[in-house]
Amino acid sequence: MASAPYASAPYGPPYTGLRQTGASYSDAGVCRAPKEPAPADTPAPASARPAIPPSASARQPLWWSGAAAGLAWLAVGVLTWLLPNAPAGFTEWNYTVESGIATTAGAGLLLALALAAPWLGSALDRLRPAGLWLIALALFTGAWQLLTAKYGVLPTPFFAPPQSLAEVYIDDWARLSDSAWHSLRLLGHGFLVGAGVGFLTGVAIGWSRAVGYWVHPLIRFIGPIPASALLPLAFFVFPSSYAAAVFLIALATGFPVAVLTWSGVAGVNRNYYDVARTLGASQWFVVLRVAIPAALPQVFVGLFMGLGGAFSILVTAEMMGVKAGLGWYLTWAQGWAAYTNMYAALIVMALVCSGLITLLFAVRDRVLSWQKGTVKW
Amino acid sequence: MVALAQVRPPQPVASASTGAHIQIHRVSHHFDLKDGPLPVLDEVELDVAPGEFVALLGPSGCGKSTLLRLVAGLEPAAAGELLQDGRPILSPDPSRIVVFQDPTLYPWRTVRDNVALGLQARGVLRREAHRVEQALALVGLGEFAGVHPHQLSGGMAQRVALARALVNDPALLVLDEPLGKLDSLTRLAMQSELVSLWQRSGFSVLLVTHDVEEALFMAQRVIVFSERPARIKAELTVDLAYPRHRGSPRLAELRHQALGLLGLDATW
16 A cells, blocks of 8 residues: 555655665554554555645656756766876777767766756656766766876776776676676575575474474584685585585575574564464464464575675685686786776676665565565565 | 352353363463472363353463463363363364464464464365455454554454454354453453354353453353462352443442452452
8 A cells, every 4th residue: 555655745755775665664654554443444545645646747846956967977078078088108098089978978868858857747756866876976987087097196007997997898798797697606506505405494493492402503613604714625525616616605695594594483472373273273384384474584684694695705716716707707807907807897796796685675575565564566 | 269159050142052161170280480380270170161151350460361271272281171072172273262362463464364374274275265254254354354464453453363263163262361452442342242243153252351340241150260379269150131231230249249359349
């Protein structure tokens, strides 16, 4: 219900940094049924929403921050394009003119969008909150451009101008995307194994005293070892460096998942069990339908922690022995003193990791939608 | 044990044949604490006739709820014997359903799925799915089948818990202060609702409460317990026909008696 709580606000949703979550929680309070047994007047049917016309039909105000960002980007584009580069000691920075023209064109488009905002209806609603960020990014990029290519203030092999990033992506995209793919595959392999084994272990310890007796001390002893400390051992015990890396990523993921799942299962309200038992539930039913769903919020905390640990050991393993992936690309670039390639790989890595965390958030919001005010997704 | 009112055979209600006959014979129980056993029940002797509505009244913490857990089969009694229709009670059984003070609905299930829990647990959901809607209609929540528990008020949640119990067609309904956390208006309304549900369905009811008026308004027989370890102190038979009226002089008289037994009649 009330999936768009801010639909009536003329400036779109405020940027909360937590995508909708804040809105959903405040929504839960609004939707709470009155403390009356009368069934007719309780949790908000559709008619309970504020009767304000949808934003699309109202004329939108000018997007001021967007227009300012457009002007700032225009300045960045023009100075990239027309200001001559400082001599860099070797050759000219490639793609300077091209990226200047592209930036100028993008800035023009942004400016046009901002000025046309009153006639675009709600089409810009998602973009509006980003206005200030767009200005800040333009200032940052402009300063970067000036400090590197234009005036050469920052030392050259270590700091490169933005257009050289473009050069890396254009010239080396095949190797970069191949590395990203290898990293994703290795991470997915290890994370899924680790999450699965960790989850089952956690449920088993939380449920069975006998399993807990044997497994708990092992987890206590081995779990806290940083997985990277086991790298040398894993590389000679396992037949391939890939298998070793899968094992270590699984270990780094499995430990937090097992501990959090265990604490989730152990912390389930005892009355939930009593209710199920008096209703004739079997042990399996109680585990699968009561203990696990009740523990799921904790399981997701474990999955988030595990994913963070998995990123770390993934890159370490790729730097130390696995001959593919973004971590390998980083050391390879460093070996050639190709620092721009390193920055390019770091940006790809940031996008991949942040994308995976976002994906996990989305899965959690979907699986745990009963926790939030918004029930429908 | 002071038998204040003469013990009469309980009045039979409609379709009393479906109600369970519960016999509690010299049941004692204790908790194992660090400093040794803590006695909570002392030779309790109680007989609930099929279809009878019995309330257990006593000071808070006296052990009434423990007795209910024993009747439900959630714990074995330390001494004595509990029988349902002549057979010993050894484990929980869906013919004896407990409604707790907290609704304890599963927050991840919709109202409908919460009510369906018992049928699902016994693997008969597919065959008897229609009973879920019936039970929801019975407690007046048919429209809220698709809603999650966090969207319900306290009274509605407790009625869902009731529907979850009724869907199993219990022979004995065990109510552990089910109205204890509700506001007073909802409470009064639900007392009447529970009585009419019981009259229509004919199951036996064991109600634990520490609300004297609630016990007298709803039950046919009120068992007054002592402080812990709980012993049966007295037994009041409420010889009033249903529907009852809260202002009836007979209820006032019984309340005086009950409060006297609990040592609270000084201010009356």
